[in-house]
Amino acid sequence: MSAFQTSSAGKESGFRQQLQALAACVLITLVTQPLREHVDLANIVMLFLLTVAIIAVWLGRKPAITASLISIALFDFFFVPPRFSFSVNDAQYLITFTVMLMVALIISHLTAGLRQNAIEAQQREQQMRALYALAQQLAGVLTVEQAALDARNFIRQLGMELHVLVPTRNEVLLTVGGESVELDVAEMMVVRSAFSNNAAMELRSESPATLILPLSGVTRPRGVILISAEREVLALQRPLLEAVASLMATALDRLHFVEVAQQHHMQMLTERLRSSILAALSHDIRTPLTALYGLADTLTLPRQQLPEPARETAAAIRDQALRLNNLVSNLLDMARLHAGQVQLRKEWQPVEEVIGASIKLLGTALQRHPVKVHLAAGLPLIEFDAVLLERVFCNLLENAAKYAPLDTDILLGAQVVEGELEVTVANAGAGFPPDKLLAVFEPFERGVAESPLTGVGMGLAICRAVIEAHGGGISASNPAAGGACVRFTLPLGEPPVIEQEAGESP
């Protein structure tokens, strides 16, 4: 990590490097001195240039410049006649000096640049490695706290301070992993605004400055990080910090979705357990109910010759048994629909068939509420599960009868509207409570809270589950003309073609 430290480490080391450059120049002068008689001066110049190049590679630009100047001075003093003097006999040597100086400077510039690049590349590589290590750590964390601690340690190694703030369930930003950051009201507002606008902001501009980076998740901001350090350091390390923020956001996203998946899984298990309990219960309840219903019904037969009050009691027992049975049926249906265990057995069929069957099935329950059926001419075949749709019609008709005054009609209509089959069931009752038009489709919700009428109000919830499983929609309304109306739609699809029989008039 030391490579990250900006070289404020010292004037001292700079001074030492200058001395080293000086020493190197002196050394090459001493080494070449004996060669003076045997070697051409032009080659001596080469050796001096080599020295400058080596100094540039090892020590950098400034010592190399120093070395250029010193080596020219030494060359002049010890080699160029007259020796041991800075004066020059032959004006040609001025050209030598100038060229030597320029070449030395160019060499030192280029090699020092190379060295700088190498150092930077090394630094970048180290940063990348450190980031990769952090990414690996974050990919494995199991809690938000752990993720925050890992990121904090990483940033601390760079000589900066990091705080992670994440929103609670009610959107309050709190520090996680480590002591909480101290912010005044105004600062907190800046942090909040960075969070909600998903934008980077500066909290304190004077050193040590604090930078706020948002953690932008896939679906929403996951929090913010606060980094405190010297202003220049922050500016220098900004790309790295942004990379850390993005890693952190990914980690928080992952943790969030893991949590969602776990919750969903738990919910599914609970749901499955509940529905299997309900299924077993309702089967075991139905057997004694059959006996109870049948035995009570037997007592009401004329040939039993029971006194009238006893016969009425038997009839009441029978009716209550039937009610209990309907309740169990609804519970079982609801449980199966909720657990997703219902496989639709969809077939193409006319909707009037299931309407007729439902009305017949309800029988006496609709005695005081005649159903007026209005079907548009030429309705197409619709693809649906007849058994489930029968439950829908039975529930809707039963409900309509339950909440309507005696001897009023129930209106049932079906027509094609905008590419869907639209079915309406309306009665002449008091209508749904206006604030409950949506809630009536929730399980255990009834239009009238303390109504003396029976039923736990699962009927409409079952209707919704069935219709939605068919890709349709259902809604309740109170028509202006009075009464209550439930409307549902089913997709039309493409019905199969029926070949015309020979001799059949269309």
Added chain:
Amino acid sequence: MSLVLLVEDEREIRRFIRQALEGEGSEVREAGTMALGLEAVVSLKPQLVILDLGLPDGDGVDFVQRVRSWSQVPVLVLSARSTERDKIAVLDAGADDYLTKPFSVGELLARVRALLRRGRPGEALESPMSRFGRIEVDLARHVVTKDGQPVRLTAMEFKLLSVLLANAGRVLTHRQLLREVWGATHVEHTHYLRIYVAHLRQKLEDDPTQPAHFQTEIGIGYRFQF
């Protein structure tokens, strides 16, 4: 006097069914398991079998198939299950009718009477003439009239009508009707059947949306009722 075999494991359910049937003048024998039931069908030769599908020791489809291999005794199935699949399977295997638990004594007796009447040989459809509502059907001459006015039926419609009439009071599954009228290759084409039943209702019922004779057994099939 007719002899009814009741195959049912619940004592209290047996009790009220026995009471109801004996009140009608039938003689009732009981079996608590399917194995005992099969033995009793062989030894007693009852005029009607009432079979509960929820018996712990066996499979209703298997029971009906074995009975059908040598006897045409009417079988009425009692089912507590809410899935239609089991009912269809046992009806396809040869059962005549079904009742879903819980059921009233009135429903039970109506079904039993209808099945016993059908079971009596020589009585069903002696005459080619059938009457229901305002309709008169002459199966021999292929003529259908409503209030004396002729009603035009296509060949397929007439075939379907005659199959339904021949099985009046019985539940016929979609599969059975399709095989009977259109042939074995068409047993999956339930929409054909539905369309033709709709045609018959339009032509022969007073209120096609609330049919009195061509009744729908939702998810299972159709039943013709005089």
